[in-house]
Amino acid sequence: MSLFKKVDELRSEFKQALASNPALSDLERLKQKYLGRKGVINDLFKQIKDVEADRRGEFGGLINQLKTDVQDLIDAQVRESHSEEQASDSLDVTLPGVEYTRGTLHPIESTLRDFKRIFHRLGFAVAEGPEIETQWRNFDALNFPPEHPARDMQDTFFLENGSVLRTHTSPVQIRLMLEEKPPIRSIMPGRVYRNEAIDAGHYCLFHQVEGLYVDENVTMGELKATLELFCREYFGEAVKLRFRPSFFPFTEPSSEMDVSCFLCGGKGCRVCKQTGWLEIGGCGMVDPNVFKAVDIDPEAYTGYAFGMGIERIAMMKYGITDIRLLFENDVRFLKQF
Amino acid sequence: MNISYNWLKEYVDFDLEPAELADKLTHAGLEAVITETLPDYFESILVGHVISKEKHPDADRLSVCMVDLGDGEPKQIICGAPNIEKGQKVPVATVGTTFPGGMKIKKAKLRGVLSNGMVCSENEMELSDDQSGIMVLDEASPLGTNMKAYLSGNDVSIELDLTPDRSDALGHIGVARDLAALLGVEMRKPVIELEESSTATSSLMRVELEDPDGCPRYAARIVKNVKIGESPAWMRQRLQAAGIRSINNVVDAANYVLMETGHPLHTFDLRYIEGDKIVVRKAHKQEKITTLDGKERELDETVLLICDAAKPVAVAGIMGGENSEVQADTTDLLLESAYFKPVVVRRGAKKLQLATDASHRFERGTDPNGIPYALDRLAGLIVDLAGGELTNGQVDAYPEPIEPLEISMRAERCNAILGTHITVESMSAILNGLELSHSEKDGVLTVTVPTFRPDIEREIDLIEEIGRIHGYNNIPLPQHFSIANKINKKTPDQIRERFIDHFAAIGFNQIYGNGLLSIEEHPAVFGDEEALTLANPLSREMASMRSSLLMGMAKVADHNINRRQSDLKIFELGQVSTLDLESDTGAREASHLGVFISGELQPKQWSQEAVEADIFHMKGILASTFEDLLGLELTFKAAEHELFTNAVDVVLGDDKIGTLGNLKQLNQNLKSVSGVYAELRLSETLGLERNIQYQQVSAYPAVERDLSFMIDANIPYEQIDETIHKYAGKSLIYSRLYDIYEGKSIASGKKSLTFRLVFQNQKRTLTEKEIEKDFRRILKGLEDAYNATLREAI
Numbered sequence A: 001m002s003l004f005k006k007v008d009e010l011r012s013e014f015k016q017a018l019a020s021n022p023a024l025s026d027l028e029r030l031k032q033k034y035l036g037r038k039g040v041i042n043d044l045f046k047q048i049k050d051v052e053a054d055r056r057g058e059f060g061g062l063i064n065q066l067k068t069d070v071q072d073l074i075d076a077q078v079r080e081s082h083s084e085e086q087a088s089d090s091l092d093v094t095l096p097g098v099e100y101t102r103g104t105l106h107p108i109e110s111t112l113r114d115f116k117r118i119f120h121r122l123g124f125a126v127a128e129g130p131e132i133e134t135q136w137r138n139f140d141a142l143n144f145p146p147e148h149p150a151r152d153m154q155d156t157f158f159l160e161n162g163s164v165l166r167t168h169t170s171p172v173q174i175r176l177m178l179e180e181k182p183p184i185r186s187i188m189p190g191r192v193y194r195n196e197a198i199d200a201g202h203y204c205l206f207h208q209v210e211g212l213y214v215d216e217n218v219t220m221g222e223l224k225a226t227l228e229l230f231c232r233e234y235f236g237e238a239v240k241l242r243f244r245p246s247f248f249p250f251t252e253p254s255s256e257m258d259v260s261c262f263l264c265g266g267k268g269c270r271v272c273k274q275t276g277w278l279e280i281g282g283c284g285m286v287d288p289n290v291f292k293a294v295d296i297d298p299e300a301y302t303g304y305a306f307g308m309g310i311e312r313i314a315m316m317k318y319g320i321t322d323i324r325l326l327f328e329n330d331v332r333f334l335k336q337f
Numbered sequence B: 001m002n003i004s005y006n007w008l009k010e011y012v013d014f015d016l017e018p019a020e021l022a023d024k025l026t027h028a029g030l031e032a033v034i035t036e037t038l039p040d041y042f043e044s045i046l047v048g049h050v051i052s053k054e055k056h057p058d059a060d061r062l063s064v065c066m067v068d069l070g071d072g073e074p075k076q077i078i079c080g081a082p083n084i085e086k087g088q089k090v091p092v093a094t095v096g097t098t099f100p101g102g103m104k105i106k107k108a109k110l111r112g113v114l115s116n117g118m119v120c121s122e123n124e125m126e127l128s129d130d131q132s133g134i135m136v137l138d139e140a141s142p143l144g145t146n147m148k149a150y151l152s153g154n155d156v157s158i159e160l161d162l163t164p165d166r167s168d169a170l171g172h173i174g175v176a177r178d179l180a181a182l183l184g185v186e187m188r189k190p191v192i193e194l195e196e197s198s199t200a201t202s203s204l205m206r207v208e209l210e211d212p213d214g215c216p217r218y219a220a221r222i223v224k225n226v227k228i229g230e231s232p233a234w235m236r237q238r239l240q241a242a243g244i245r246s247i248n249n250v251v252d253a254a255n256y257v258l259m260e261t262g263h264p265l266h267t268f269d270l271r272y273i274e275g276d277k278i279v280v281r282k283a284h285k286q287e288k289i290t291t292l293d294g295k296e297r298e299l300d301e302t303v304l305l306i307c308d309a310a311k312p313v314a315v316a317g318i319m320g321g322e323n324s325e326v327q328a329d330t331t332d333l334l335l336e337s338a339y340f341k342p343v344v345v346r347r348g349a350k351k352l353q354l355a356t357d358a359s360h361r362f363e364r365g366t367d368p369n370g371i372p373y374a375l376d377r378l379a380g381l382i383v384d385l386a387g388g389e390l391t392n393g394q395v396d397a398y399p400e401p402i403e404p405l406e407i408s409m410r411a412e413r414c415n416a417i418l419g420t421h422i423t424v425e426s427m428s429a430i431l432n433g434l435e436l437s438h439s440e441k442d443g444v445l446t447v448t449v450p451t452f453r454p455d456i457e458r459e460i461d462l463i464e465e466i467g468r469i470h471g472y473n474n475i476p477l478p479q480h481f482s483i484a485n486k487i488n489k490k491t492p493d494q495i496r497e498r499f500i501d502h503f504a505a506i507g508f509n510q511i512y513g514n515g516l517l518s519i520e521e522h523p524a525v526f527g528d529e530e531a532l533t534l535a536n537p538l539s540r541e542m543a544s545m546r547s548s549l550l551m552g553m554a555k556v557a558d559h560n561i562n563r564r565q566s567d568l569k570i571f572e573l574g575q576v577s578t579l580d581l582e583s584d585t586g587a588r589e590a591s592h593l594g595v596f597i598s599g600e601l602q603p604k605q606w607s608q609e610a611v612e613a614d615i616f617h618m619k620g621i622l623a624s625t626f627e628d629l630l631g632l633e634l635t636f637k638a639a640e641h642e643l644f645t646n647a648v649d650v651v652l653g654d655d656k657i658g659t660l661g662n663l664k665q666l667n668q669n670l671k672s673v674s675g676v677y678a679e680l681r682l683s684e685t686l687g688l689e690r691n692i693q694y695q696q697v698s699a700y701p702a703v704e705r706d707l708s709f710m711i712d713a714n715i716p717y718e719q720i721d722e723t724i725h726k727y728a729g730k731s732l733i734y735s736r737l738y739d740i741y742e743g744k745s746i747a748s749g750k751k752s753l754t755f756r757l758v759f760q761n762q763k764r765t766l767t768e769k770e771i772e773k774d775f776r777r778i779l780k781g782l783e784d785a786y787n788a789t790l791r792e793a794i
């Protein structure tokens, strides 16, 4: 019998076997017989050498086709049998689902993301800078006079060479204003350092988001409106905002901003220390001396800046009472976010 | 600083409850909170009347007293003080009172006689060091009043947390000025009338300013024949509310004027001032002075001294000297009121590491032109309280008077900055309220800024004053924002976010590590790290900046593994820094990705086996991350690394960007940590350039072939894979190592590999002949290179 004919015979033989609607175990046996290592199709491959040289390619194609068809038909039959089995309700569907372990964003990250999302919608780009800064960018250019008590407002880590671990992300404002011409509208998230003893409320490092808008005709009213929109979107629509005069060397006028306590609705509770208000950050109009330091004409442009501490807000929002938990990274803590 | 609610009323009329007052001040930038200056134990110490006093039957020194506390049941109390007398009003610690030292007042028998409380001395109540006898109270005090009310005079103390610019508000008058401006009422300052003797002060004392730059003004007065004693109750109550302990009438007077005007003053005992002169000069190197706190301090040229003809008698603006201190027997006083340059006092205080109420104020700027007023006020108060005669006039060395600044403010500019529509008239009224006298022309207000407001130097500072008193909360909110017409460039943080999201999505927990480490904790992950050390660290454990993420990650792993959380998938994306002398900060910073896996990646479940963490998972995670997020292919090269076993370098293009491997023990404290760690350096531009171009999906069938062959066991996969691709031809679109087998039925020293190969062509169906040809070529290549032998071909 020619080998070509044998291929045809095997094909029809297989189809017959399949037509008898075999059980799953029979299908497995069929698979072994045709496709197994010692199966009949493999046998055919070994016989390629017996075919006339000029027809070997044709023959090879034929048996490959056979192999593919057998495989496809068996697979289809197996699928059908499975679905029949499932349709017969014999499967214990109450067995638990396969567990997929979920991952998490760190609460500092997710808080930062919320901030970014809202400010992005308000047209703010993101700018970043290094954690180690020159004193000029961290203090002098920001209108902290040398040997002024304002420098004591932020306990500073120094490197041996006189550089500082930035005490705020404001040096990024300086970098940005030196690099770009107004309009500038960016937020500046990043890690900052303070040389303070560590306790439940303080850590030697934390994260800030600052914002800067420099353009013609920027007003303090617009600063207030921007921050109010942010707070209502982030903390909830009912939240109220208040502004209190304050002092920061790099802004004038300067203000603290408080939101009405979203836990007690302003009635007073432990978190807001019975005041009904939570301090969330500082803001103000960019001081003309800062503009002078970066060569922007303070008569032509005005600007506002604001800054908020991410940890502080994350802690208020998630009810975390000890900042150290954020840097301990116990996975039982992390998995809650 | 604490202020007194009652005291403030002397300078301005207001009808506000303490809480309302605090709120008002807070909204003007003087952050105010109502505070307690007296501890709780004063609440159970009550004013009592001694109605009888008998000798104790069995103890000579004790008296048995009946004391009426106003509750109708006089108490029997045993007292040992020599000065207790019938008819006195005295403080009685009732049963249950607990003193700070832990002493608790109980009913007790003293030598057989019952005592229902204790009559207290000032020392026992921690009011002063006086333990000579019990404290005798004002005869008019109502019975049963608690000592908190008695001592405070029913005053309320308000704590102000002032920003460093507001030196003018460091006294009651300054606070009253703001309050008057806020309420739109007048403020009044005490009017001083002095009686002076005919002797001119200048005939008794000269002042020489050797450093007029550091001390531009020094004024003095002399009071003779004062009698040092206790201050009256009103003075003690005032100081109490301001959080200052009463010392004696003279010192109290100086503190009173400090708290009233904000101007620090000093009093010397005149008998110790030699040579009838005061010299203000810089200290010499290694010069010494013993200050009022009893400490000997070594000085240098940064410190300014007040000296007499022979010796230093005070550290200017910081603290007086012990050698000229006012004492109980002092009769003649030299009063000092001076202006020292803020920076000079700041340097001195830093040098001596000594911060006082005086230095705090001088550093922030006092009023050089307020000196005569403060000095006269002190002189008048001392004469009132301690008697004595004032000599005629002040000695006032003020060679170059400091003139008030003149600044213009454009009303239009003010409204443009604030976003308001405040009228010129309203602005003018605000300035008047703050005692900022001015003239107005064409909408420009020209202000003469008094020297008590050193914070006002520019137009913008005046604008802030207008905004502050107008009220920030009264600035209207615009309904629309302007948004800059500017392209928002793609930034590295967007790529980092994608990494973070990706790792969270595949089951990893993100961590935020502490960036400060001890100097010994810098494992060389990349080998070129030189860590940066801090000049003023918080502790030895946090004395340098992290140069890689490894140590922080290992500490987190250790923390968790020690708490039975050993199946970990954690990662951090953070900044690290290393020494770089080229940069202006001396540092180079980079974004690193650290990934740690340990234990089981997937737990055993009823339907599947556990999946253990190993380096192949790490390779796969990293490769797929780069491929999926950035369309970039990572390659991996076997490497040697002192921190890892089975180290593998991670390569992107031609650059090694990181290393992974099984972590070795880092140090003795991190014994529990074992797992697979990878750290990669992510360049600033990574992924920013990705440009996805659609590739047409072939319409022609893909054909799968499995290739199984035997090969020497020691030939690495990497080489085999390379060979396959070298010989494959263009039609091989995918290959995967499907199975690897050594052992039974395989000759020793050999292994069997099975690859799944997929062939496809974009333009036509591949013929069997073509596939066979590619297949054979691959096999031939493997045979030639490694003596591979075909096991099975399908």
Ligand SMILES: [Zn+2]
Binding pocket: A261, A262, A263, A264, A265, A266, A267, A268, A269, A270, A271, A272, A273, A274, A276, A277
């Ligand atoms: Zn609350």
